Amino acid sequence: MKMTFRWFGENDDSVTLDQIRQIPAVKGVVGFLSDIPAGELWPMERILEYKKNIEAHGLELEVIESVNIHEDIKLGLPSRDKYIENYKETIKNLGQAGIKVICYNFMPVFDWLRTDLSYKLPDGSEAMLYDDDKLKGLDPIDLVKSTEKNSNGFSLPGWETDRLKELKNVLKLYENVGEEKLFENYEYFLKAIIPTCEKYDVKMAVHPDDPAWSVFGLPRIVNSKENLDRIVKMVDSTYNGITLCSGALGSSTKNNIPELIRYFGDMGRIHFAHVRNIKILSEKQFHEVSHLSSDGSFDMFEIMKAYHDIGFEGYMRPDHGRMIWNEKARPGYGLYDRALGVTYLNGLWEAIKKMSK
Numbered sequence: 618m619k620m621t622f623r624w625f626g627e628n629d630d631s632v633t634l635d636q637i638r639q640i641p642a643v644k645g646v647v648g649f650l651s652d653i654p655a656g657e658l659w660p661m662e663r664i665l666e667y668k669k670n671i672e673a674h675g676l677e678l679e680v681i682e683s684v685n686i687h688e689d690i691k692l693g694l695p696s697r698d699k700y701i702e703n704y705k706e707t708i709k710n711l712g713q714a715g716i717k718v719i720c721y722n723f724m725p726v727f728d729w730l731r732t733d734l735s736y737k738l739p740d741g742s743e744a745m746l747y748d749d750d751k752l753k754g755l756d757p758i759d760l761v762k763s764t765e766k767n768s769n770g771f772s773l774p775g776w777e778t779d780r781l782k783e784l785k786n787v788l789k790l791y792e793n794v795g796e797e798k799l800f801e802n803y804e805y806f807l808k809a810i811i812p813t814c815e816k817y818d819v820k821m822a823v824h825p826d827d828p829a830w831s832v833f834g835l836p837r838i839v840n841s842k843e844n845l846d847r848i849v850k851m852v853d854s855t856y857n858g859i860t861l862c863s864g865a866l867g868s869s870t871k872n873n874i875p876e877l878i879r880y881f882g883d884m885g886r887i888h889f890a891h892v893r894n895i896k897i898l899s900e901k902q903f904h905e906v907s908h909l910s911s912d913g914s915f916d917m918f919e920i921m922k923a924y925h926d927i928g929f930e931g932y933m934r935p936d937h938g939r940m941i942w943n944e945k946a947r948p949g950y951g952l953y954d955r956a957l958g959v960t961y962l963n964g965l966w967e968a969i970k971k972m973s974k
């Protein structure tokens with residue numbers, strides 16, 4: 618297991634590389650060129666410049682999260698081929714720059730979604746909350762506006778204004794795309810890109826839908842064992858893999874995270890692990906918490922044990938943290954609570970490792 622930490626770049630993150638370097642056991646950064654719109658090519662020189670800076674701070678860059686997929690690919694429009702060509706070229710560039718894993722998602726229109734970005738917990742910390750009832754009758758445009766307004770001035774990945782300005786048109790286009798059509802479009806994309814991944818040794822790792830169900834009536838398919846199984850088999854290559862996000866998949870009580878880790882881990886398809894806890898309040902209602910088992914609904918020991926038992930050698934990172942100690946940061950991505958998360962996960966890992974001898 619290689620512990621990493623997500624970072625959004627010099628101009629778009631409150632956390633510095635020097636700070637990340639000082640978190641025990643964090644060797645690498647999970648990076649992102651946040652200013653490149655979905656569908657555009659990532660130029661080699663930009664990738665190298667970005668990587669050079671990270672390496673100058675004593676950290677590695679081997680994982681990218683995310684290279685976003687243009688909506689036309691998900692919709693299956695004729696224009697998709699040009700965006701797929703750009704994607705292949707980006708894979709090639711990233712591979713040649715030494716990137717090993719690309720995390721991406723296949724969620725129509727909306728990336729991760731929450732209805733409250735700063736829900737106050739009893740101890741005074743703040744965390745993100747999702748309440749499906751609050752989405753009922755809500756205009757998606759209003760959710761985009763409130764999400765942007767409450768992001769503490771940081772861009773939120775998946776909520777880029779550029780992608781969302783055409784929101785109404787895009788939502789209309791999805792009226793003709795159901796789950797089966799989305800699977801078809803996904804398969805078309807994977808068949809086109811996986812040979813490039815094999816050639817340049819870059820593993821694709823799809824991030825599950827967050828939350829793990831349909832929102833605003835849009836189709837969503839990356840959210841259950843059955844569907845993930847279908848996806849990894851659409852192109853039967855180790856390069857077609859998964860980012861196993863415990864918080865995203867675990868938002869649905871139907872998903873048993875340790876079981877999913879063992880199942881897809883034994884297949885060799887987990888390339889990236891997002892490990893975090895959430896507290897499920899009722900069906901389709903949850904909020905985020907610290908990483909600790911007793912603060913949420915998951916048994917983090919069992920999750921880490923499953924990774925240990927499958928001999929996981931891929932990349933891992935803590936996921937969303939709370940806002941604590943008066944930190945002002947991008948919601949979910951402050952320094953303090955994620956650093957506490959890393960330390961806790963490493964503590965579990967060390968104990969499991971030593972007790973397994």
Ligand SMILES: [Mn+2]
Binds near residue numbers: 891936
């Ligand atoms: Mn995640």
